[in-house]
Amino acid sequence: MPMLEVDNIHTYYGNIQALKGISLTVEEGEIVTLIGANGAGKSTTLWTIAGLLKPRQGKVFLEGEDLAGYKAHEIVYKGVALVPEGRRIFAKLTVAENLDMGAYHRSDRAGIAEDLERAFTLFPRLKERRSQVAGTLSGGEQQMLSTARALMARPRLMLLDEPSMGLAPVLVENFFETIQEINRDGTTILLVEQNAHMALQVAQRGYVLETGAIMLSDTADGLRQNPMVQKAYLGME
Amino acid sequence: MTMETETRFNWGEIVRLGLLAAVIALSLNLIGLVGTFAGRDIIGGMVSVGHVFLFGAALGCGYIAAQRFSGGGAGNTLLGGLVIGLLSSLPLVVLVLIAEPLNLRQFMPYVSPALLEMLTFGQGQALGSLILIVVASVLGLIGAGIPLLPSRVRQPLIWGLAAVFLIGLLAEVIILAWGNQGLGLAIRRFVFAARGLSILGASLVFLIVVGLSAWWNSRGEGIKARVNALPPERQRNLRWGGIGLGILLLLFLPMFLRTYLTEVIDNVGLFILMGLGLNIVVGFAGMLNLGYVAFFAIGAYTMALLTPSEYGVAGLSFWTALPFSVLAAVLMGLILVIPVLKMRGDYLAIVTLGFGEIIRILVLSDFLAPWIGGAQGILKIPNVSVAGMELVKPEHLYYVILAGCLLALFVSWRxxxxxxxxxxxxxREDEDVAEAMGINLVKTKLLAFAIGAAFAGMSGAIFASKLGSIFPHSFNLMVSINVLCLIIVGGIGSLPGVVVGALFLVGLPELLREFAEYRMLMYGALLIVMMVARPEGLWPSEVMKRELRAGSEEPLPAGFVVSSAER
Structure with a gap:
């Protein structure tokens, strides 16, 4: 049974159709990436999976269970954590408080403390800055915080939305290494990226989205070799 | 902060500030603030609140100039202040000269002979104008001089002046509370003049406060450090000791304050209660509610209807009706929150505004008049009584209100x-992300509105019993605006801020009756000044302080963030 199965979802913003029948699967332990241009529907797909948007048609299954009956906050309890685009940290709260908020729905103190340690091991910068106001962090640190905050929910499936956006190239590489590390520790990852080059290096499989529909799906290597992907997303001739 | 940018000294800016001071001083004269407050002496026979309005602009603009040109050299700065003061006085001199020939009073009613007399210090046009110019110039110079002083001199000086101003302003009230016998009377005669402080009293207050402030400046850090060095247990004991002492003081407060002042404090208390409720909705949860008065009204009307009043239907006592009043407000809060669950920001503000008006119009309507009295209101609401004794005097009701406020404070704090x-x-920070963190938005919003409404309902219920009668016009939009203003001025999201804001915006205007006419003007001006000079409020919450310090790299106080995950 796949970790996540998205079956033909149609999502609308008011009357505007953003997703026109998206289907995808993510197996346990995988890193799967969604690549595509601006406005292709990548973030909408993640928001629909997280329950923040409700599809007008189609279903989302988490380990075989239909998520349609659950509210967004309940889906977090099921083990799905979203790292939203543009970080969206709680800017007025400190780093420690932000992380605390990520573990909001949990009550196992020992487990929370353990996960906090793990987050600080993955992102040592955050440990140094734990009592700093999150709004004063640099862009890269905010991305770390946003990711660490999601980890504090101890998710089984992590939805990462454009983590490389606005990061210095050297940071991007570091960051993707950390993502792989998180994955190795047992978290399944669905990664949305514009930086197709990096995304296809860390992911095992990928989907290409265009105007709300899936154009292509293949292994990461397969996509990298695909002439159309090379031309449109990897900048090769 | 904005003031930190150092600009090169230039005369254009000085002239601009001078003109600004002139416009402010002239308009305060023309709208009557100077004249109205001329009788409110701070130092008897010498300085009145009118003088503060008259020369405040010169002083303030001089101060701003000196701050802005902090690197420009002391000589230039002082000269600049002098020029600003001079400029600010010129239109007033013109006013003095043309007022009578042109008979300005016909269309500017506040340009009265008394005002002209005040502007010329009673010395006739020529000499008086000269004195006016000199005084304004000197004050501009003093204003410019203040920032040049080292802070260990400046701070005590400012505290001293502020204390003299405040005590002088409230002299009448303090005398009222002082009592009339023995030693008290002797001291009172010595410190206070017929109106305001005596010169001796003012000097005394000034010296004492300057001394205290200087002492705290030199020793305060040491004392704080010593307290911080104490073992946590002792620190906690110390804190609880402080709180206990504060509560003890509150318990005996009516005995010092006497009837009139206790009445004022009672009103402040009702607003604190409402402020604490709105603080939960606006300050904690970040949902702007402009119809908050509706819950106050519902609490009051429920109380009126359940007790044996004119339109009473149940004949309950105050204490039995109180929970129902609170409950009715809570229910109304829940009903209101359902349509606004999906709304944010401006939309939420507009809908809640409409809700407040609907409730007011309903209680005012002829349609409901047979049951709730319409515009005539409801009379004969019984007093609060405890063990068969009716609480009629403000000193007695004080304890009911105090209990309510303490309860609300405790609940908010926990x-x-x-x-x-x-x-x-x-x-408050980010609704979508909050949801993605696993927070149930519906429940969270419902609880904020319900608890906020509960405090307002309690306040309304006490209000109804206190007055013994209620009228629809007591529940107009201005109440909502007042409550909102007081939490903004106090510091949004801050519990002590609510208390400070209520004392400031509700207590002070009641003590200064002359303000009544200018109340709205004062609110507006105060809010603008607050937002520019101290946007975090008078007593800000830690989170707000952090937000507004965010740009600076100032380290946070140690031990200030202990997240529960680390405990």
Whole structure:
């Protein structure tokens, strides 16, 4: 049974159709990436999976269970954590408080403390800055915080939305290494990226989205070799 | 902060500030603020609040100039202040000269002979104008001189002046509370003049406060450090000791304050209660509610209807009716929150505004008049009584209100740091992310509105019993605006801020009756000044302080963030 199965979802913003029948699967332990241009529907797909948007048609299954009956906050309890685009940290709260908020729905103190340690091991910068106001962090640190905050929910499936956006190239590489590390520790990852080059290096499989529909799906290597992907997303001739 | 940018000294800017001071001083004269407050002496026979309005602009603009040109050299700065003061006085001199020939009073009613007399210090046109110019110039110079002083001199000086101003302003009230016998009377005669402080009293107050402030400046840090060095247990004992002492003081307050002042404090208390409720909705959860008065009204009308009043239907006592009043407000809060669950920001503000008006119009309507009295209101609401004794005097009701406020403070304080408080904070920061963190938005919003409404309902219920009668016009939009203003001025999201804001915006205007006419003007001006000079409020919450310090790299106080995950 796949970790996540998205079956033909149609999502609308008011009357505007953003997703026109998206289907995808993510197996346990995988890193799967969604690549595509601006406005292709990548973030909408993640928001629909997280329950923040409700599809007008189609279903989302988490380990075989239909998520349609659950509210967004309940889906977090099921083990799905979203790292939203543009970080969206709680800017007025400190780093420690932000992380605390990520573990909001949990009550196992020992487990929370353990996960906090793990987050600080993955992102040592955050440990140094734990009592700093999150709004004063640099862009890269905010991305770390946003990711660490999601980890504090101890998710089984992590939805990462454009983590490389606005990061210095050297940071991007570091960051993707950390993502792989998180994955190795047992978290399944669905990664949305514009930086197709990096995304296809860390992911095992990928989907290409265009105007709300899936154009292509293949292994990461397969996509990298695909002439159309090379031309449109990897900048090769 | 904005003031930190150093600009090169230039005369254009000085002239601009001078003109600004001139416009402010002239308009305060023309709208009557100077004249109205000329009788409110701070130092008997010498300085009145009118003088403060008259020369405040010169002083303030001089101060701003000196701050702005902090690197420009002392000589230039002082000269600049002098020029600003001079410029600010010129239109007043013109006013003095043309007032009578042109008979300005015909269309500017506040340009009265008394005002002209005040502007010329009673010395006739020529000499008086000269004195006016000199005084304004010197004050501009003093204003410019203040920032040049080292802070260990400046701070005590400012505190001293502020204390003299405040005590002088409230002299009448303090005398009222002082009592009339023995030693008290002797001291009173010595410190206070017929109106305001005596010169001796003013000097005394000034010296004492300057001394205290200087002492705190040199020793305060040491004392704080010593307290911080104490073992946590002792620190906690110290804190609880402080709180206990404060409560003890509150318990005996009516005995010092006497009837009139206790009445004022009672009104402040009702607003504190409402402020604490709105603070949960706006300050904690970040949902702007402009119809908050509706819950106050519902609490009051429920109380009126359930007790044996004119339109009473149940004949309950105050204490039995109180929970129902609170409950009715809570229910109304829940009903209101359902349509606004999906709304944010401006939309929420507009809908709640409409809700407040609907409630007011309903209680005013002829349609409901047979049951709730319509525009005639409801009379003969019985007093609060305890063990057969009716609480009629403000001193007695004070304890009911105090209990309500303490309860609300305690509940707010506990909730703020609890799980629910964190939910509200996340909601305020980013609704979508809060949801993605696993926070149930519906429940969180419902609880904020319900608890906020409960405090307002309690306040309304006490209000109804206190007055013994209620009228629809007591529940107009201005109440909502007042409550909102007081939490903004106090510091949004801050519990002590609510108390300070209520004392400031509700207590002070009641003590200064002359303000009544200018109340709205004062509110507007105060809010603008606050937002420019101290946007975090008078007593800001830690989170607000952090937000507004965010740009600076100033380290946070140690031990200030202990997240529950680390405990």
């Amino acid at each position: 909730l703020r740091d609890a799980r629910l408080g964190r939910q509200w904070r996340a909601l």
